[in-house]
Amino acid sequence: MKIGELAKRSGLSAHTIRYYERIGLLPYADRDRSSRRDYDASILTWIEFLGRLKATGMPIREMLRYAALREKGSGTEAQRRELLDQHRTRVRAHVAELQACLLVLDAKIAGYADAEKRMTQYDTTLPERRRKPAGARQARAR
Amino acid sequence: MKIGELAKRSGLSAHTIRYYERIGLLPYADRDRSSRRDYDASILTWIEFLGRLKATGMPIREMLRYAALREKGSGTEAQRRELLDQHRTRVRAHVAELQACLLVLDAKIAGYADAEKRMTQYDTTLPERRRKPAGARQARAR
DNA sequence: CTACGGGTTCGAGCGCACTCTAAGTCAAGG
DNA sequence: CCTTGACTTAGAGTGCGCTCGAACCCGTAG
Numbered sequence: 389m390k391i392g393e394l395a396k397r398s399g400l401s402a403h404t405i406r407y408y409e410r411i412g413l414l415p416y417a418d419r420d421r422s423s424r425r426d427y428d429a430s431i432l433t434w435i436e437f438l439g440r441l442k443a444t445g446m447p448i449r450e451m452l453r454y455a456a457l458r459e460k461g462s463g464t465e466a467q468r469r470e471l472l473d474q475h476r477t478r479v480r481a482h483v484a485e486l487q488a489c490l491l492v493l494d495a496k497i498a499g500y501a502d503a504e505k506r507m508t509q510y511d512t513t514l515p516e517r518r519r520k521p522a523g524a525r526q527a528r529a530r
Numbered sequence: 531m532k533i534g535e536l537a538k539r540s541g542l543s544a545h546t547i548r549y550y551e552r553i554g555l556l557p558y559a560d561r562d563r564s565s566r567r568d569y570d571a572s573i574l575t576w577i578e579f580l581g582r583l584k585a586t587g588m589p590i591r592e593m594l595r596y597a598a599l600r601e602k603g604s605g606t607e608a609q610r611r612e613l614l615d616q617h618r619t620r621v622r623a624h625v626a627e628l629q630a631c632l633l634v635l636d637a638k639i640a641g642y643a644d645a646e647k648r649m650t651q652y653d654t655t656l657p658e659r660r661r662k663p664a665g666a667r668q669a670r671a672r
Numbered sequence: 673c674t675a676c677g678g679g680t681t682c683g684a685g686c687g688c689a690c691t692c693t694a695a696g697t698c699a700a701g702g
Numbered sequence: 703c704c705t706t707g708a709c710t711t712a713g714a715g716t717g718c719g720c721t722c723g724a725a726c727c728c729g730t731a732g
Contacts, residue, residue: 402709465645487625
């Protein structure tokens with residue numbers, strides 16, 4: 389598989405794939421006789437996993453540490469597990485934080501929704517928004 | 531409250547506070563007669579809310595849109611609600627993605643934990659890690 | 673009076689993660 | 703043979719969100 393094909397399949401750009409190889413996130417790819425990268429489908433699994441790490445906010449620096457351990461092969465499993473374990477802890481904390489923020493967001497949005505409802509009912513500030521009082525209660529529901 | 535005090539209370543640096551004012555994320559602060567910023571405690575509420583937006587990944591560009599609507603005052607509630615509502619949707623999606631990634635991470639970690647356990651039991655690669663076979667099953671539990 | 677510990681402005685610099693450009697190589701199709 | 707288009711490299715540029723430095727100002731304590 390050439391780099392263009394891999395780009396399509398992985399969702400990364402060819403530029404990014406070369407960049408990842410340059411910094412050591414992807415292993416140095418075999419080249420054909422005209423020095424073009426030729427990939428094995430198995431690289432996709434690795435790219436996909438890198439994507440998960442990235443999606444969960446792992447900085448490239450740390451992915452590099454993981455990639456290096458992986459390259460090094462057996463004997464590094466405990467360190468790899470440790471690294472992922474620590475990352476998981478951070479991700480869990482992050483999810484918890486997001487959920488807390490969502491509650492705040494919910495409250496804020498509910499506040500605005502209330503304000504809107506009141507406006508529609510009593511017509512305090514936006515005359516052009518007036519509706520028949522009877523139907524106003526349901527207005528703008530989403 | 532002077533900028534240093536606000537920095538301490540808000541967790542932002544004085545540099546960042548000035549930067550936020552410069553770009554319009556914080557309202558232009560009143561100055562004392564020697565042109566130093568003098569803050570009202572109420573700014574903390576706003577900074578805290580900005581922190582939530584930031585924590586949930588809202589780019590500054592969009593916080594600026596929200597801040598501008600807020601400055602503009604009443605009549606912008608519907609737009610503010612809309613903005614926050616869209617953001618909430620994105621955050622929820624992001625949380626879902628993180629949770630999916632966590633499952634992958636869990637599986638990967640479990641895989642490594644298994645490998646370690648097997649190593650400890652059969653002593654294949656790391657002799658210095660050997661333990662009495664009888665107790666090895668429970669080793670390294672977390 | 674002077675030193676110090678804040679503060680001020682403006683603009684430059686940084687770290688991250690790409691993203692793109694320029695100039696060149698190569699293989700296949702018309 | 704010539705064009706096309708996908709590839710190669712090294713290195714420069716981008717966008718984001720700060721972060722810092724330089725030079726200066728000001729009020730108070732010793």
